[in-house]
Amino acid sequence: MTDVAPLSRNARIYIAGHRGLVGSALWRRLSDRGFENLVGRPSAELDLRDARATAEFFDRTRPQVVIAAAALVGGIAANAARPTEFISDNVRIQVNLLDSAVSWGVERFLFFGSSCIYPKFADQPIREDSLLTGQLEESNQSYAVAKLAGVAHVQAIRRQHRLPYITVMPTNLYGPGDNFDLESGHFLPTMIRRFHQAVRDGASEVTCWGTGRPRRELMHVDDLAEACHFLLDCYDDYRPINVGIGRDMTIGEVADLVAATVGYRGKILWDPSKPDGTPQKLLDVHRLADLGWSAKIPLEEGIRTTYEWYREHGEARPE
Template sequence: MTTGEHFSPRPLDRSAKFYVAGHRGLVGSAVWRKLEMEGFTDLVGRGSAELDLMNREAVFDFFAETRPRYAVLAAAKVGGILANSTYPVDFLSDNLRIQVNVLDAAREHEVERLLFLGSSCIYPKFAEQPIKEESLLTGHLEGTNDAYAIAKIAGIMQVQAVRRQYGLPWISAMPTNLYGPGDNFSPEGSHVLPALIRRYDEAARSGAKTVANWGTGSPRREFLHVDDMASACLHLMENYDGPSQVNVGTGTDVTIKELAAIVADAVGYDGEITWDTTKPDGTPQKLLDVSRLAQSGWTAKIALEEGIRGTLNWFRTNSDHVRS
């Protein structure tokens, strides 16, 4: 495809070279699995030891050498409330460099279809619920992860700018809270769901009588299994073309207290659950309006209870690695 040529969404060529940036991470590995299942035969991925995406020259050399036709940018520095609050410079600087390097190199080598993955934290803290795509840049961000959010907003803007200036049909997708096999279960860097899984699993194993969780338990959160996310990524690349980012989620949410109860039940923990209200809650509610995605023909399929049980099984099977 030449720059500026009219594009109509269509099935991707299963034999074309397809680069997944961040293919060993939670989302990237799920995308890789989905593409393999769908018959893509020329997938390209590089671990951080092979290709430092913050090294601009190395990224450009990689694109010049491999010349992928399609790409998903799932590489990012990610973390939960504690990590985002403690290391805002890292979350801003590292993610900006990763994005600018990959997007600039992909544009120079005219990658035909590129999907940029962001996060629902791009939306204002008090955005009207459920959050529509149009809420972007209409209010103040949540202070605990504003640095990460600004980096992701910059990525959306760069994709839109490439569309306007170069005519490449690139798109952006904004997933809700993701979980599943390959998640980060570390005590310092994990998000709420893997943190709860680890905490309750350890409590059940040790026979602890009490488990203390952060905050009040009242915030509402939406959770999407990464295998559903990967399915949505391919669907969007084959069925959507537009400048706006597309929300990806289930359209339903639960309170953190409800989530903790589901995890405790899956783990088999029957002790007392307490809440440390001196710790931050974060955004009171973060539910995405997924009507645009639904109108394109895609809805989530993996129920939360089913997904949590599968993730717990993965965590227990791989505990030697994730507990290091």
């Protein structure tokens, strides 16, 4: 690990995917901290699957720092329904961003891997060095293979071009701006929506996917944004770095917490014919802790504020 200088407040920072869960949190974080030269483009204006459009955008805007929070992301149902797009879109987006970054001399680049690209049966808590050591979870294999190519791409650029590009491996995230769509969303936002609708409709039963037994770690996206800012200021290493809270609970326990927050008092049923996904996903966050960062937002508080955001915005994504 070598030394990098903290991000300059004047740096032109392109946040790809700035309207998404992660990108919007990074935008909030950096604007709050006085970064005034932030650049973002909605996908309708700049489709990052298009290599030429991406290159032209880099030529015109000349970002110094890129945070690659644009990707096709989704829960088990979306991954199962559209595996072709999960591999094709994600490979193209990350290749176009990384190729353009190298061509136009981008100084710092933050790529996102994910806790779900580790082997399905990795020892828990999952250490960074277990990457690529075993069989992947089938339900999101396309997404994971695309992301693994991105991790390798960042490492290749570091070796060949000596650029301090890094990969961050977030755990499961939630927060304002999340995808609450019942088909494509992750389990926590879809639970919030289901329980909210059950209260609204006076329903006495809600059925959730799977058995409720798998264990998941959940981190508020504002914590992730703070960690990414911290890492951009100081982290320069070829090894991806885990970002999580270091604790997990069963999906059933999360459901109880969501029900209590939303005020749902009916029955929670489980549908074991639907896939559970990987049995446990808990990141080992010792390397990040040793650098001096740890998560701050308790899950109860995070779910409460996310629910408040949902009540205000519904399913809409922020503009």
